[in-house]
Amino acid sequence: MDHFTNPRNVGEISNPDGVGEEGNPVCGDMMTFYIKVKDNRLEDVKFKTFGCGAAIAVSSMVSEMAKGKTIDEARKITPELVAKELEGLPKNKFHCSNLGAQALNKAIDDYMAKHFKSV
């Protein structure tokens, strides 16, 4: 509930190293994650979310969990872990936690693609 009322890391990063978008407004939720990577670590994570209370709380939690982690560690953030950290999500809202982890992963994919292209 606190992550819904006072979501952390709302916003976007100018010149992000990676951007990931997941979901579809037609379905009622969409998330965009922005990441800044330094020395293989997620130095900063920000998000924007259109969606229900659970989607907002999930985005906030994912951003908190990912911040400061290495790329490999951040890849291991699963929907189950997010739901657990939020102390449970209603069954019919579980897909929201899938979206959060997926959007973060897409942002990392985006970073990897750009990074390895430039190397």
Place this chain on the structure above:
Amino acid sequence: MRRVYLDNTASTPVLPEVLEAMLPYLNEVYGNPQSIHDWGDPAREALDDARSKVADLIGGKSEEIVFTSSGTESNNMAIKGLAQAQQSKGKHIVISSIEHFSVMHSARTLERQGFEVTMVPVDKHALVDPSEVARALRKDTILVSIMHANAEVGTIQPIAEIAKVVKEAGAVFHTDAVATAGTVPVDVKALGVDALSLAANEFYGPKGAGALWVKRGVRILPLLDGGVQENGRRPGTENVPAYVGMGMAAHIAESELAPRMKGLITLRDRLTNGLLSKIDHVTLSGHPTRRLPGAASFLVEFIEGESMLMLMNQKGIAASSGSACTSRALKASHVLTAMGIPPEQAHGSLLFSFGIQNNEEDVDHVVESLPPIVETLRKMSPLYDKFMKGQKRGGNEHADLQREGDGSLHESPECRGDLES
């Protein structure tokens, strides 16, 4: 903190006079109305009195009222009971695309039993065109059911005009008047219907009390088998306290209808004007003039209904939404999609429904509280972001969000509800 209940469509508070009328029948008058002794007599008299009060509210006769447990039961009985009683004449049923689930799902059940159902579309204001009903009618049409008003967007249907069309075709005509009976004038003769559903908790009566009015001479089969209660049409020991409460609520509604409506319209329009002038990209949904006196419904763009409801609840405000997230099915409201509203906009729907307990300070509290909530959520919304960037570039990304939709998109397989898990 100020607490403002604007979800009177979901249920209204029980009036003190109604509660007082009910109490003896939960206590000292415990006899069964069917019993022939001094314990049964007062229960039966109270039931008869309640029946005539409910009949008076809608201009019907006492013996035409069947008490039920709810609007849902009344609608189930009307659709299934009327169709089954007329099936020797045909097996075709016509309903609108914005009916309550109790009508829609009853029709679907009949479909599985070999009946055919045609759904009449609505326009962007949720209005049913009588000529569309005429077009749907066939020689074997036995039953038509069109709701009197849709509570979600407030639109009131031209029932009397539709009744003329249905009568010409010789079909039975039912209307779900749960949103209107006890709230606006409802007269079964003026409407020209054969059956009409109503529910007490919509007009300051108790939950668990509904009624189906069936015109004398119209055949209907019961949902339940049992004894002689309600003339055999709805067997089971009568819920006397609930029906007494419904009778009292109907009696008070009948005498106070006009001033109540006037008050509700004032509050509704104050809220509508307040919100439309204070928040950009908000539109009134439903019909601009043919609306329920207490229903103010909106589409708030770029954000989602449930998160608005949760933040409003923290400000002490109760409202509702047709957003997917507020429904267990995780689908945008079928009413909004039937109106051609694209699903992404339907997710941002809000409904404020006023009751006689509300006042202008309630409205002002909402007009003050909602704009910052919308602002917070829009700051967080990637859709708003895209729209604003599109605006700056002079582009038309907004057009993507506004694209014409027939509502079928919300069935997109990409939308996962995980309901099966």
